[in-house]
Amino acid sequence: MATFIIEGGHQLKGSIQPQGAKNEALQILCAVLLTPETVTIHNIPDIIDVNKLISLLEKLGVKINKIGAGSYTFKADEVNMKYLESAEFKEDGKGLRGSIMIVGPLLARFGKGYIPKPGGDKIGRRRLDTHFEGFINLGAKFRYNREDHFYGVEADRLKGAYMLLDEASVTGTANIVMAAVLAEGTTTIYNAACEPYLQQLCKMLNRMGAKISGVGSNMLTIEGVDTLGGTEHKMLPDMIEIGSWIGLAAMTKSELTIKNVSWDDLGQIPDVFRKLGITIERKGEDIYIPAHKDGYEIQNYIDGSILTVADAPWPGFTPDLLSIVLVIATQARGAVLVHQKMFESRLFFVDKLIDMGAKIILCDPHRATVIGHDFKSSLKATTMTSPDIRAGVSLLIAALSAKGSSTIHNIEQIDRGYERIDERLRAIGAKITRVN
Incomplete structure (x- = not known):
């Protein structure tokens, strides 16, 4: 079993190419x-x-x-x-x-x-x-x-x-x-x-x-x-990886360019992240995300009620990115309800984020309410185990934003869906080490 050791709290910078889908x-x-x-x-x-x-x-x-x-x-x-x-x-x-x-x-x-x-x-x-x-x-x-x-x-x-x-x-x-x-x-x-x-x-x-x-x-x-x-x-670039890198940029307040994303095939993904307060600019077929030095604020609905992000069959929002949305929200200004309709066990990794200091209420197997810290307190480094591909990457993003050294076990789950993720993250400044 392999493990990632992550020293979080560092800004990243540069460009990253998404893998094939x-x-x-x-x-x-x-x-x-x-x-x-x-x-x-x-x-x-x-x-x-x-x-x-x-x-x-x-x-x-x-x-x-x-x-x-x-x-x-x-x-x-x-x-x-x-x-x-x-x-x-x-x-x-x-x-x-x-x-x-x-x-x-x-x-x-x-x-x-x-x-x-x-x-x-x-x-x-x-x-x-x-x-x-x-x-x-x-x-x-x-x-x-x-x-x-x-x-x-x-x-x-x-x-x-x-x-x-x-x-x-x-x-x-x-x-x-x-x-x-x-x-x-x-x-x-x-x-x-x-x-x-x-x-x-x-x-x-x-x-x-x-x-x-x-x-x-x-x-x-x-x-x-x-x-x-x-x-x-x-094959198209992997839209789930593209969404993961958007979340990574926001959580680490980093300036990142995601190359060759095939914008026309991203559907609602850019708009959902914009509703979470993240600035996303289109530059040709690239996504440019500036450093969010002042954080990011979740939009409410026009009547003032709390934003809900839910998955749905295409062209609805993909369920594979709800774990990323949940992590991003932990440091936003405001609150959001994440509604995972399609899989009843996918939100159970939130206990690990709560251990890191996140304010999350798990309402039931399908819904979680997240109250953001607005970066006024960072997540705490900890030791955790990756339960599945998407939760594993979400925990990795959380660890890269947390101050101190975190350990993630069972990273074979992450390797199932992300190509040489540690090498590619190191290339943009992440401090991450793979230990067998």
């Missing part, structure tokens, strides 16, 4: 299974979760060649379906939630797909019903082995269908889309997720020969085709 990578990498031809992908983040998925694809028989930093070619012309029934796969698949998205492509192309109950962050229930109900709608037969939590779907040839998803699940929509592109006939998916990363997947599939319309809306229409070909694809 983790959540996009997990979808795009699974899509290479849909064709025997070569798929070239650029801007792949070098993080644990993505590397686990690349390793899983390799064990499935996909020929993988690294052609540069973050760039790979994939050729799935000799897929080893027997691996899916091995004890090794049952162990490999459990360690990564994104592994669920290999099922749709395998089902579409080979008529069957299996997966053990996948792992990932411990942030509450993350059900898989949407995925499998979609496959069943397309004509697949579903089975589940309760003893070893092993799921399976099988079909000779999928057939297009109309479906109304019970939730706008991003991974569920991606999985169903990847299954439907090779199905016979037309598939209509209503209440589909429409996040930029899902739009990226659909655009890539269309370049491969798929016929998907309605991209960017909550209704997708897919005309099935017989085969897909190869393509080349570059």
Whole structure:
């Protein structure tokens, strides 16, 4: 187990380049299974979760060649379906939630797909019903082995269908889309997720020969085709990392430039941070954040009531950034209610911030009220353990703002989603050391 030692209370300065998007990578990498031809992908983040998925694809028989930093070619012309029934796969698949998205492509192309109950962050229930109900709608037969939590779907040839998803699940929509592109006939998916990363997947599939319309809306229409070909694809910058660096700049009163953020794909993110009082300037495709020497003030609603920041399916605010919002608010002028609707355990890390001196009232598993210090008292350095990716980065930001030396254990959780984070933070002046 690795640990970060952080000496906080220092201003940072410079520019930082966001990595490729983790959540996009997990979808795009699974899509290479849909064709025997070569798929070239650029801007792949070098993080644990993505590397686990690349390793899983390799064990499935996909020929993988690294052609540069973050760039790979994939050729799935000799897929080893027997691996899916091995004890090794049952162990490999459990360690990564994104592994669920290999099922749709395998089902579409080979008529069957299996997966053990996948792992990932411990942030509450993350059900898989949407995925499998979609496959069943397309004509697949579903089975589940309760003893070893092993799921399976099988079909000779999928057939297009109309479906109304019970939730706008991003991974569920991606999985169903990847299954439907090779199905016979037309598939209509209503209440589909429409996040930029899902739009990226659909655009890539269309370049491969798929016929998907309605991209960017909550209704997708897919005309099935017989085969897909190869393509080349570059992933978007990671919007969650961009939001993390905005929070870091505010909490450390630092002047930072976040490079090449793809502004048009950020949705409400800049506006939500502006409501928290943070100055965000657009300079081309970069975000410039000046040093907030006088702090920042949370805006109330026009009737004077307290601001609420809540997550919602796109184009609503992403749940992955609510942990960052919560940390930022601890040093703001004013108060905010953070409402985490989608995961019931994601706010439980606030006890660590309270130990650091933050004024937070955990109302229930989904809501927390934060009363900001306005930098009149800094957070206190402490020792803590990272519970998941996003909470881990939030605690790291808190530690970088706190005076004194903090220790964060279980940083493998942070490494799952952030590429060489300690090296990149040191490059802008952070005092952070990795200890194995």
